[in-house]
Amino acid sequence: MAKxxxxxxxxxxxxAIEAGCRYFFGYPITPQNxxxxxxxxxxxxxxxxxxxxxxxxxxxxxxxxxxxxxxxAMTSSSSPGxxxxxxxxxYISKAELPAVIVNMMRGGPxxxxxxxxxxxxxxxxxxxxxxxxxxxxxxxxxxQELVDMVIEAFDMADYYTNPVVILADGLIGQMMxxxxxxxxxxxxxxxxxxxxxxxKNGGEPxxxxxxxxxANELEQVNIELFKKYAVIExxxxxxxxxxxxxxxxxxxxxxxxxxxxxxxxxxxxNEGYKVGMIRPLLLWPFPEKAFEGKDHIKKYMDVExxxxxxxxxxKLACNDKHKVEFxxxxxxxxxxVNEVVDFAKKVMGGAQ
Numbered sequence: 001m002a003k004x005x006x007x008x009x010x011x012x013x014x015x016a017i018e019a020g021c022r023y024f025f026g027y028p029i030t031p032q033n034x035x036x037x038x039x040x041x042x043x044x045x046x047x048x049x050x051x052x053x054x055x056x057x058x059x060x061x062x063x064x065x066x067x068x069x070x071x072x073a074m075t076s077s078s079s080p081g082x083x084x085x086x087x088x089x090x091y092i093s094k095a096e097l098p099a100v101i102v103n104m105m106r107g108g109p110x111x112x113x114x115x116x117x118x119x120x121x122x123x124x125x126x127x128x129x130x131x132x133x134x135x136x137x138x139x140x141x142x143x144q145e146l147v148d149m150v151i152e153a154f155d156m157a158d159y160y161t162n163p164v165v166i167l168a169d170g171l172i173g174q175m176m177x178x179x180x181x182x183x184x185x186x187x188x189x190x191x192x193x194x195x196x197x198x199x200k201n202g203g204e205p206x207x208x209x210x211x212x213x214x215a216n217e218l219e220q221v222n223i224e225l226f227k228k229y230a231v232i233e234x235x236x237x238x239x240x241x242x243x244x245x246x247x248x249x250x251x252x253x254x255x256x257x258x259x260x261x262x263x264x265x266x267x268x269x270n271e272g273y274k275v276g277m278i279r280p281l282l283l284w285p286f287p288e289k290a291f292e293g294k295d296h297i298k299k300y301m302d303v304e305x306x307x308x309x310x311x312x313x314x315k316l317a318c319n320d321k322h323k324v325e326f327x328x329x330x331x332x333x334x335x336x337v338n339e340v341v342d343f344a345k346k347v348m349g350g351a352q
Contacts, residue, residue, distance in 0.1 A: 035102065074101065092163050
């Protein structure tokens with residue numbers, strides 16, 4: 001299949017439709033507005049349904065209903081909009097339903113700016129609703145990865161009966177790159193949706209997705225959820241290593257920030273510094289396996305478009321909080337390659 005030039009937000013729609021998504025519920029907010037706009041044009045062409053809800057809260061509850069009926073459906077928003085969706089995401093997570101949620105992050109806190117940021121890491125990776133639960137969180141670094149992850153997100157959500165969040169920043173949504181829209185080479189064997197609320201017409205069995213108000217019963221629900229999460233943690237840790245074979249120092253970065261870091265690594269390598277990068281492709285489960293057998297790394301340098309929300313996970317993964325240094329910009333400010341290079345040189349003390 002030939003590659004086509006797509007903006008990131010439009011690529012989300014093309015990939016979702018390729019994955020079989022036929023229902024979208026959303027509400028406009030920059031910098032993801034092209035997603036609902038493009039869905040409104042493209043979904044009817046394939047017999048799907050687009051709904052612009054009256055609010056983000058309405059949109060997430062419409063998604064709850066659609067996925068409870070067994071449909072492939074999704075929503076998208078940006079940071080403050082996703083914050084409003086958190087209660088609904090918690091309900092969907094507890095009900096173990098396969099929803100896909102896209103967050104094109106912008107600066108914060110609060111209303112923030114419309115500039116790109118990565119300051120929703122804690123909200124999405126640590127989960128912003130009440131209770132003990134987890135969402136799978138994917139972090140694309142370019143538009144092809146965005147396409148591939150959106151397509152896989154629907155399969156992964158169905159396979160684990162669990163929400164999947166695509167966590168990208170506004171730059172990913174707005175930039176344009178050539179991509180190929182294709183199904184994954186290895187397809188998961190999808191379980192039958194025996195839990196779907198399909199009604200009793202035609203003799204279908206009575207099914208219910210209910211609340212658990214008894215403490216002992218609810219505790220057992222939590223225990224079963226965490227058995228599933230343990231399987232996901234074992235099977236789905238994903239990361240990229242860049243120039244790590246002989247590295248003595250390692251950046252840790254994800255999404256668009258990692259593209260800046262990659263350029264910084266190349267510049268530092270040209271100057272003789274033995275530095276590489278670990279790039280998480282999934283933020284939950286966090287790729288702790290990437291840090292195994294790397295006791296020789298002198299320092300890990302976490303670079304983010306935030307005030308350091310991933311730092312604690314890096315410290316836990318490398319098992320030495322004193323090895324981790326942080327550099328970031330917040331509120332929608334993007335660091336330059338030179339800034340990252342200068343930060344690394346200070347951390348490395350000029351060593352080569």
